[in-house]
Amino acid sequence: MGLAKHLLRVFVDTTVILGVILFIPGFPPYNSLEPFTATPPLPFEGALDPKDYALAKAEKLFEGEIVGPECLEVSPVEPDVFYTTLQGGAIVKISDNGKKMKAVAKFGEKCDGNWDGKNCGRPLGIHFNYKGQLIAADSYLGIYQIDFESGQVTNLVNKDTEVDGKVAKTFNSVAPARNGKIYYTVSSTNYHLDESVGEMLGAPSGRLVVFDPETNENKVLLEDLHFPNGIVLSPDEDYLIFAECLRYRLHKYYVKGPKAGTSEIFLDGIPGSPDNLNLSPDGNIFVALVSVRLPGEFNPLEFMYTQPLLRKLAVRLLHLVKFPFDFAAKYVDLPILRKIASHIMNFETLLPVLPPYSMILEVDWNGKIINSWHSNLSDVRFFSDAKIINGYMYLGSPYNDYLGRIKMPDSIHFVKQPVFSLG
Numbered sequence: 001m002g003l004a005k006h007l008l009r010v011f012v013d014t015t016v017i018l019g020v021i022l023f024i025p026g027f028p029p030y031n032s033l034e035p036f037t038a039t040p041p042l043p044f045e046g047a048l049d050p051k052d053y054a055l056a057k058a059e060k061l062f063e064g065e066i067v068g069p070e071c072l073e074v075s076p077v078e079p080d081v082f083y084t085t086l087q088g089g090a091i092v093k094i095s096d097n098g099k100k101m102k103a104v105a106k107f108g109e110k111c112d113g114n115w116d117g118k119n120c121g122r123p124l125g126i127h128f129n130y131k132g133q134l135i136a137a138d139s140y141l142g143i144y145q146i147d148f149e150s151g152q153v154t155n156l157v158n159k160d161t162e163v164d165g166k167v168a169k170t171f172n173s174v175a176p177a178r179n180g181k182i183y184y185t186v187s188s189t190n191y192h193l194d195e196s197v198g199e200m201l202g203a204p205s206g207r208l209v210v211f212d213p214e215t216n217e218n219k220v221l222l223e224d225l226h227f228p229n230g231i232v233l234s235p236d237e238d239y240l241i242f243a244e245c246l247r248y249r250l251h252k253y254y255v256k257g258p259k260a261g262t263s264e265i266f267l268d269g270i271p272g273s274p275d276n277l278n279l280s281p282d283g284n285i286f287v288a289l290v291s292v293r294l295p296g297e298f299n300p301l302e303f304m305y306t307q308p309l310l311r312k313l314a315v316r317l318l319h320l321v322k323f324p325f326d327f328a329a330k331y332v333d334l335p336i337l338r339k340i341a342s343h344i345m346n347f348e349t350l351l352p353v354l355p356p357y358s359m360i361l362e363v364d365w366n367g368k369i370i371n372s373w374h375s376n377l378s379d380v381r382f383f384s385d386a387k388i389i390n391g392y393m394y395l396g397s398p399y400n401d402y403l404g405r406i407k408m409p410d411s412i413h414f415v416k417q418p419v420f421s422l423g
């Protein structure tokens with residue numbers, strides 16, 4: 001009888017504590033959470049056939065010298081030179097067929113390590129505009145413009161800019177248009193990049209925004225998106241495609257024409273979380289899946305999506321664990337406190353439990369998957385961008401300590417890169 005009583009006591013106490021955690025008011029997540037069901041992943045057949053697992057043979061460049069080369073952008077004037085964005089805050093230029101690397105910009109200041117993104121800065125999406133200036137989204141610090149000729153760096157959208165009552169917490173990707181406007185994604189207006197598990201389990205708070213440098217104004221085009229990420233304008237700039245990373249889909253947003261201002265689903269059921277979008281040599285869209293969901297396998301995150309009460313409980317527990325470290329760090333200048341806090345709600349902390357798999361898709365402008373490249377190795381994954389340069393497919397990643405690349409078949413070598421003219 002003693003044991004039964006004891007168990008009952010534990011059960012009642014746990015229920016009361018969880019109930020209190022769930023129902024105390026004035027604690028995040030502040031928005032109400034809705035259940036939803038993600039479209040199941042498309043089967044690995046046809047264009048999604050893994051074929052020879054080409055990515056598994058990736059060569060690792062700059063191994064141990066860099067962390068997290070997230071986005072890849074080719075120089076508009078030198079087609080075999082490209083740029084990438086690193087943990088620690090630097091934007092680097094890579095030349096000599098992937099042999100030479102040089103830091104060319106950094107928006108943050110002195111910091112205590114790669115985990116210290118609020119101080120280091122953490123550039124993610126970069127894209128050259130039609131004047132040859134590099135437009136960059138630093139996840140913590142805002143949108144910047146770099147003029148490499150004059151050396152001038154301009155903060156176009158400040159991190160504290162309030163747009164429609166909210167501040168962007170995670171700037172992600174940019175698409176500069178010919179008319180000077182810059183379309184960009186804000187992955188979260190609730191959480192910083194190192195707290196993205198909060199955004200994952202909480203209420204979607206991401207946005208699609210356009211910035212007009214002539215008026216200095218930001219306009220929200222879409223909101224309540226679940227971690228919007230990569231973005232690319234169509235060749236005629238009459239619409240754009242962007243990734244809704246945590247909902248496994250791509251959206252099409254009309255910029256011009258009779259449907260201007262409206263959006264529709266472009267591709268759903270993606271077998272993973274789409275990150276950056278980049279152009280393939282044929283002018284199609286490379287979609288890098290930073291994490292993969294395998295058809296027919298149980299996905300804990302998709303299960304959580306259907307359970308708002310569990311999500312709320314998980315988010316509150318994470319906040320309860322993180323709070324003392326954030327609080328103490330305000331009064332004691334010990335980097336270790338901020339370092340621990342930066343790991344508690346960090347997606348990077350979950351990497352070891354993700355499937356040992358990676359994938360790059362090539363999607364045409366009708367939203368049809370036409371090709372894919374796979375890796376089934378645990379140390380060759382988490383790819384966030386793909387770009388073919390000089391006969392190699394380079395593979396960016398927010399987390400890897402190397403820049404990956406695979407050699408492409410000869411037929412690809414002779415396709416001219418879409419380099420645009422300046423002026």
Ligand SMILES: *[C@@H]1O[C@H](CO)[C@@H](O)[C@H](O)[C@H]1NC(C)=O
Pocket residue numbers: 052053056376377
């Ligand atoms: C990856 O796929 C290749 C080709 O099918 C296979 O030979 C290899 O055993 C696989 N590796 C793992 C770790 O599953």
